[in-house]
Structure formats: C-alpha cells, structure tokens
Amino acid sequence: MMNQMIPLTVANTLDQSIKQRIEVSAKKTVKQAVQDAKLAPKGQFDVFDAFGKVVSQQNVGEYRDKTIYVGVQRVAGGRGGIPLNRLVELKVDFPSIQPVNQHTDSKHTDMIMLKFPSAGRTTNGFWQIVIHCPNVTNHLPHTYILNFKLGESRPGISVYSGGGPNVHYGSTAKTIPGTRKTAHWVCHGNILPILNNIGEDPIKRMGAYINHIQNLLNS
Numbered sequence: 001m002m003n004q005m006i007p008l009t010v011a012n013t014l015d016q017s018i019k020q021r022i023e024v025s026a027k028k029t030v031k032q033a034v035q036d037a038k039l040a041p042k043g044q045f046d047v048f049d050a051f052g053k054v055v056s057q058q059n060v061g062e063y064r065d066k067t068i069y070v071g072v073q074r075v076a077g078g079r080g081g082i083p084l085n086r087l088v089e090l091k092v093d094f095p096s097i098q099p100v101n102q103h104t105d106s107k108h109t110d111m112i113m114l115k116f117p118s119a120g121r122t123t124n125g126f127w128q129i130v131i132h133c134p135n136v137t138n139h140l141p142h143t144y145i146l147n148f149k150l151g152e153s154r155p156g157i158s159v160y161s162g163g164g165p166n167v168h169y170g171s172t173a174k175t176i177p178g179t180r181k182t183a184h185w186v187c188h189g190n191i192l193p194i195l196n197n198i199g200e201d202p203i204k205r206m207g208a209y210i211n212h213i214q215n216l217l218n219s
Contacts, residue, residue, distance in 0.1 A: 004025065008030075010022060010033075011069050026059070028059070029057050030063060034070055047135050049066075050064070053105075082109050082202050084104070094207075105130075110133060111130055114210070121217070127214075137197075137201075146176075155216070161184050
C-alpha cells in the first residue's frame with residue numbers, strides 16, 4: 001500500500017538554516033501543509049521550490065523528500081520586483097546588471113547581480129554584489145557582497161556576515177536569499193525616507209540605491 005503520508009522539509013527563504021522535517025497527508029497542497037504544521041509566517045505568504053517558482057497550490061506528493069521554501073507572497077503583476085522590460089534602463093549606468101534566475105519570473109526579478117570597481121579594496125579590483133529587491137517600489141532593497149573575504153576586502157562601512165544587527169532598516173539573513181551561501185550584508189543605513197521622496201518608480205529607486213551602495217563600499 002502506498003504511504004499516504006508525504007515527508008518533506010520546510011525552510012524559510014530568508015534563513016535557510018531554519019528547516020523542519022514534516023509528514024503530511026497526500027491530499028494537501030504544500031501551502032495547507034505549511035499552515036497545518038504551524039510553520040506559516042504572519043501575513044500573506046507563498047511557498048517556493050528550489051528554483052524560486054511559486055508552488056503554493058501544488059500537491060505535496062510532488063515534493064516527497066524535497067525541500068520547499070516559505071516566504072513573502074509574490075505579488076501578482078510584479079509590483080514588488082524590477083520589471084524585466086525596464087532593466088535596460090539600469091544597464092545604462094550599471095552595464096553589468098543581470099537578473100538572478102531563481103528570483104525571476106516572466107515579467108519581473110526580485111534579485112539582481114552586478115559588479116563595479118572597488119578602488120583597490122578587493123583583490124580582483126571589483127565589488128561583486130547581489131541586491132534582493134522583492135518590494136522595491138515601497139521597501140528597502142538589501143545588498144550582499146559575493147566576493148567578501150576577511151583580510152582582503154576593505155569596505156569603508158560595516159559588513160555583517162551570517163546575520164546582521166537588530167535594526168529597523170535591516171532585514172538581513174544568515175544566507176543570501178535562495179542559496180546556502182553565507183550572507184555578507186552591507187549596512188546601508190536608514191535611506192528609506194530618501195527613496196520614498198523619489199517616488200514609487202522602481203528604476204529611479206534602484207538607481208539611487210545602487211549609487212548609495214557604491215559610495216558606501218568605496219568611501
């Protein structure tokens with residue numbers, strides 16, 4: 001007889017060191033399974049697979065012995081992330097920008113990757129960063145350095161590894177969202193009021209934010 005209880009692992013998209021193994025009825029959706037196990041966050045949420053695809057309404061049977069990820073609800077129409085058809089506007093000033101596939105759907109991306117000169121502060125001459133921006137129109141993005149090495153990288157501001165300080169403008173994680181890579185979070189300060197003065201246009205906000213990060217890392 002087929003086992004009617006499905007084993008799977010539930011992780012948090014922003015802190016994948018927190019995982020819990022559960023067994024749930026084969027009749028459940030993955031979202032129902034998370035709720036029944038009391039692992040759902042406060043507010044609206046979605047469940048994602050390892051590639052960042054929303055699978056909230058999929059049957060748990062498709063994820064036997066796999067890991068699913070619980071995170072902030074992906075807004076229909078992409079009001080949160082950067083519109084892919086406007087990414088070229090940011091490339092004018094930041095030509096190395098690329099969307100990160102795991103955080104990208106057909107219309108928007110919630111994470112971008114780029115590099116820029118480090119003014120001698122890194123061994124390869126560049127800062128290589130990713131910026132997590134799932135709610136760029138009205139929230140702060142967060143920046144993580146990919147090539148941060150103690151004793152070799154010398155930024156002019158604070159960089160927190162494996163989890164940042166408890167501050168109202170910081171929403172860092174132990175690992176870079178969607179990966180198991182240790183997060184080296186750039187402390188960007190409380191610049192949300194400045195971004196809000198710019199308005200809700202995601203490209204204008206991201207352009208100002210990236211300029212801010214460049215200035216901080218090379219100060």
